Amino acid sequence: MPHEVFGPPYPSSGSRELKQERAVQTRERILGAAGRAFAAKGYPAVTILDVAQGAGMTKGAVYFHYENKDALALAVTDVFYRRITQLAQAVEELALPPLCSVAELLLRSATAFREETVIQAGARLQLERQVIGVQLPLPFESYTKVITTWLTQGRDVLAHQDIRSPETLATVLVSAFFGAQHISWxxxxxxxxxxxxxxxIRAIIPSAERDIRLCPSASAG
Structure with missing residues (x-):
C-alpha cells in the first residue's frame, strides 16, 4: 500500500504570506506600544515589560521581534522619519507656491506633533539620543533639505529680505519650529x-504672508 503524505512537504506560499502578514501586524502593535511608552515616559524610564503590556503580549514576543530597547527606539525613530517624509510628499503633491509649501509643511507638522503619538515619540527620542545605545538618524536632515529646495525656488520673493541663503533660512526655520514644539509641549x-x-512663519518669512493664506492648513486650530 503506497505511503500517503498528508499536506504539502513545505509550507504553501499562502501560508508563508499569512505568517508574514501576521508578523508585520505584530511588529506594528509592538511599535505602537513602544511609541506610546516613549512619548509618555521617555527612553530611560521605559522597560520592555511596559511595551509588552501596552501591546497586550509577553516580553518574549517582543524580544522575538526586537533584540532590546535600543532596537525599539531605532525602529520608532525610523517610523517617525518616514511619517515626516510622508508629510513633505503630501505637500509636494499639492503643487503650491514655494513659500506656501514651506508654510504648509510646518503647519501640517504642527498638527502631527499635536495629534500623532509616533511623532511625539520620535521627537522625544531625538532629545534623548545621548542615552540611547544605538546611533539614531541625524535629526531633521531631509526635512531641512526639502525646505531649502522650496526656499530656493522662492528666492525671487525673498530677494528683498536680508537673508544670506536659502540654506541659512531653512536651518533657522527648522530650528525655530522644533524649538517651538518643545516649548509648546x-x-x-x-x-x-x-x-x-x-x-x-510670519516672523521669519514676512514675505510669505500672502502665500500663507493659500495654505490648506492655515485655518486649522
Whole structure:
C-alpha cells in the first residue's frame, strides 16, 4: 500500500504570506506600544515589560521581534522619519507656491506633533539620543533639505529680505519650529503649537504672508 503524505512537504506560499502578514501586524502593535511608552515616559524610564503590556503580549514576543530597547527606539525613530517624509510628499503633491509649501509643511507638522503619538515619540527620542545605545538618524536632515529646495525656488520673493541663503533660512526655520514644539509641549501639551507655528512663519518669512493664506492648513486650530 503506497505511503500517503498528508499536506504539502513545505509550507504553501499562502501560508508563508499569512505568517508574514501576521508578523508585520505584530511588529506594528509592538511599535505602537513602544511609541506610546516613549512619548509618555521617555527612553530611560521605559522597560520592555511596559511595551509588552501596552501591546497586550509577553516580553518574549517582543524580544522575538526586537533584540532590546535600543532596537525599539531605532525602529520608532525610523517610523517617525518616514511619517515626516510622508508629510513633505503630501505637500509636494499639492503643487503650491514655494513659500506656501514651506508654510504648509510646518503647519501640517504642527498638527502631527499635536495629534500623532509616533511623532511625539520620535521627537522625544531625538532629545534623548545621548542615552540611547544605538546611533539614531541625524535629526531633521531631509526635512531641512526639502525646505531649502522650496526656499530656493522662492528666492525671487525673498530677494528683498536680508537673508544670506536659502540654506541659512531653512536651518533657522527648522530650528525655530522644533524649538517651538518643545516649548509648546512643556507649557501646554502642544495645545498652542499651531498658533506658535503661524507666528514663527510670519516672523521669519514676512514675505510669505500672502502665500500663507493659500495654505490648506492655515485655518486649522
Amino acid at each position: 512643556v507649557l501646554s501639551d502642544r495645545a498652542d503649537l499651531m498658533e506658535r507655528t503661524n507666528a514663527l
